Amino acid sequence: MKFKLTRIKLSDIRTMCFEKIGIPVYVIAGALLNIIIAFIMNVFKLPLYFDTIGTVAVSVLCGIYPGIVTAVLTNVVCMLFNPTAIYYMIINVMIAQIASLYSYKMRQQKKMNFFVFVFAVSFAAGIVGMALQWILLGEPQFVEVVEMAAFINEQLGINYVFCTFVINLLLNILDKSVTIFIALSIVKIIPESYREAAFEGGWRQKPLSVEEREKIKRENIRNRKSLQRKITTMLVVDSFAIAVIMGITGLRLYYSNLKSEYRTNVKNAAKLASEVVNADSINWYLNSGKKPIEYNNSEYNKTNKLLSSIRDTVPGIEYVYIYQIKEDGCYIVFHTNETFQTEMYIGEVIPFDKSFDPYLPALLAGEKIDNFERADVFGFIITAYEPIFDSKGKCVGYAGADISESYIGDYMRVFTLRVILIFSGFFILILGYGLWMTGFNLIYPINSMASCLDNFIEDNTNQEKLDENVKNIKSLNIRTGDDVEKLYRSICHMASATAEQMRDIRHYADANAKMQNGLIITMADMVENRDSETGAHSQKIAAYVKIILEGLKRKGYYASKLTPKYIGDVVTSAPLHDVGKINIPDAILNKPGKLTPEEFEIMKTHTTAGKQIMEHAISTVSGENYLKEARNMAAYHHERWDGKGYPEGLHGEVIPLSARIMSVADVFDALVSKRVYKPAFPLEQAIEILKEGAGTQFDPKCVEVFLESMDEVKEVLIQYQNL
Structure with a gap:
């Protein structure tokens, strides 16, 4: 192998x-x-x-x-x-x-x-x-x-x-x-x-780029009512509120339990203290009048050490002491306070404060009492007293123990700080999880869908862009597994269906447009057929009009007016500019010589007749903009820039733009084409006539862009020279 x-x-x-x-x-x-x-x-x-x-x-x-x-x-x-x-x-x-x-x-x-x-x-x-x-x-x-x-x-x-x-x-x-x-x-x-x-x-969808994420963040920051802002606020407020409520409740319970525990501790400390003292020696100690630090008695020192040991061993205990209670106060026998050990004398009296009043009769009688709270210069103190009985059964003193509530407070402050430190990490973890989940499962998917739908709506005039936007929506691949994904699937279905409907509508619109264009050409041919020498006038006029429109758009003239829709309407309806000639008698329309003033007046009526024909068509087919521009060109293409034209004597930009464009195209074609009443002018002569008419007969901007596009104009002339 x-x-x-x-x-x-x-x-x-x-x-x-x-x-x-x-x-x-x-x-x-x-x-x-x-x-x-x-x-x-x-x-x-x-x-x-x-x-x-x-x-x-x-x-x-x-x-x-x-x-x-x-x-x-x-x-x-x-x-x-x-x-x-x-x-x-x-x-x-x-x-x-x-x-x-x-x-x-x-x-x-x-x-x-x-x-x-x-x-x-x-x-x-x-x-x-x-x-x-x-x-x-x-x-x-x-x-x-x-x-x-x-x-x-x-x-x-x-x-x-x-x-x-x-x-x-x-x-x-x-x-x-x-x-x-x-x-x-x-x-x-x-x-x-x-x-x-x-x-x-x-991600639960196609990952967004860093730039796309930053865009969403900026939009959410600007929008004070954004979903992300609302969710973030809700998470922070709810988490903080729950934390505060549970924290306060927990701390109160802990404080209550701690206080109860210390009450037990202080009681046990007092009980222990009462058991380590030789009760028969208490009166003898009181009569000595010495400072504890000066006492050489080994029994006293041993008891002192035991009491200090109780203080240090039992949690929370601040002082342990032995008192003899008399009517004028508490006589100190032992005390773990360092001041008493070094400066005070055995038998010194501590006067009663008001907190002793309810318990004084029982203390003087040598009876047991419950723990009680009292106030002194150090704050509130929990105190427990345990009676001490001598060998004859007589109460000769009390063993006492104190726990300061300030000690409990200090412990609680440290405990609270530790809870806050522990909680802060988990709080950020929970908050981060909430933001992470809502971001990837809600914020980003919704914003991605919204962005794609905006593009879908904005580009709905172009079928290729519409199909591309449908692909973009489907490529999001949102898979959150919840209602957001369900919404996404519905949007994908709606976008696909809408794109197909738009495709069908465009198909029908194209067919309708072809039919309309056929009718327009038919109407134009009906007029031209009455004048056999026009030489494809309608086709050439439409080509010249398109050249002027594209030139104006290229130069930035009348930018707000020259939308793709407007340009298409004007070019489509240009052949109808002379539709009114259908009402002019053949004898005048095809007269080889110069028209008389009376005949010229009749000829001028083709503008008003054309306007009436188009207005009747508009009333029949409402809302068709291309017919409105056909009406403007039919009615006003013989108006002049200086106001000396007909039929209404309009001037400047008061004349509809489509009619001003048609005026240049119509006159140029009339100059370079052979008519029954004149031969065709040379191209150079026609150009000079247009230049001379700029600013008087014609819109100077229309003349400017037409002359700048002379190469395209010549191509039109060559195309139709044998027609």
Whole structure:
């Protein structure tokens, strides 16, 4: 058996490794990379992190939301071996946002400087991270930072807190420089096609270009009532409202439970304190009048230490003490307050405050009382008293314990901050998910459909563009699997049906136009057949009119008037300009000599007769613009620019534009064509007559463009010279 060895290219290996990788795989791989590196850093207690390499790579590769998911997943798992990791989740999320912005700018061809990118990430991570360390831990997280800051403070006198911030920022610059370099290197080795696939992995339609997405964003920003703005506002308001309601409710319940727990703790502390004191020695201690610090009695000192141990062991306890209650106040026997230990004397009296009034009879009687709250100079305090009985069963004092509610408040503030830090990462995750889903499943599909439909409506006069727009709509390939996709399918069906209907309408319109043109030519032939020497006058006139219209459009004259529809109407109806001659007697129409004044007056009536014929046709076929222009040309093509024409003596631009164009074309054809009453003029002579008439008989702009197009005019003359 023979084996064939083949050389495998590096590009083939990369393609096999990254083929068919989806966004979830990138997210899991990125989070796993973060977790492994974070675990190594935690084991060796290094003052660096490198736990955002996967976050940066996924954010650059797949976009903001996969980056945020990677960040949140990383910190949630890292909490298993580093309990404080969950509080730094917001930093990882911020890095994901900055990295995705960097990637997006690069795709917009707006290059973001690598060093600016590194500094932005380092500054955000360094400042926020250091602030969280001071708030949560009371000092920097790493011993190396503490020692270096202390050394600089001692040697140079620079503020210690400021030093910790600067050192932490520098460490983050080093950390994030290496992190970003490694992350971008990982992205670089992934084939271009798979990078694009990863970046476009969230689409539920044909991916839009960066420019198209930016256009949609700009339109949504300008439109205050845009769907994206409404959805974003709804998500933010609803998420924040739910978070606030649940947060307040949770904190109140937690505070209530914490307070209940501390009530139990203070009661237990008082109970323990009552058991460690030798009740038979209390009166003897009171009579000594010594300071505790001066007491050499080993039993007293031992009891003092036990009471301090209770204070330090039971959570939340601020003070533990032993009092003897008399009518004039509380006589101190033991107290864990340092002031009492060094400055006060055993047996000193603390007067009762008003909070003791309800309980004083029971205390004086040596009875048990419930926990109670009282106010002193330090704020509200939860107090528990436990009676102490001597060997004869007589109550000789009370063991007391205090928990300050300010302590509970401080604990609650730290707890609230931690909840906010944890929640902020998840809040951004939820908000990002909402925006991600609505963007790819709602905003982009709807805007894409709207854009295609706008083009479909605007270009409906051209069947080729209409068919192209139908293809564009179908190429969107929206596949959200919900009502948006259902709407898209309906729009595709409607667009296809509309395009086919427009095709049929155009087919019928073309057939109708051909029929109309045939009727026009027939009517023109009826007139020409009465004058055998006109020599294809109608065809030549239509050609000259078209030349003048195109010349005016090319020069930008009468731009608002010269629409494609108008040009088509004028050219189509040009042969009807002399339709009124059908009413002129043959003897006058074909007279070889000069007409008498009476005959000329009759000849001039062909303009009014033509107007009447066209108006009758217009009333029969309402709304046909080409007939309206036929009426204008039939009625006014003998009007003059200076107002000396007929039948109404109109002047300048008061004369309809179609009639002014026809005037130039009609006179030129009459000059260069043979008539029964004259021979054909040479072309040069006809041109001179037109030049002389510009501004008097003719619209000078029409003459200008006609003479500039003389090559085309000559082609018409050659075409019809044998007719």
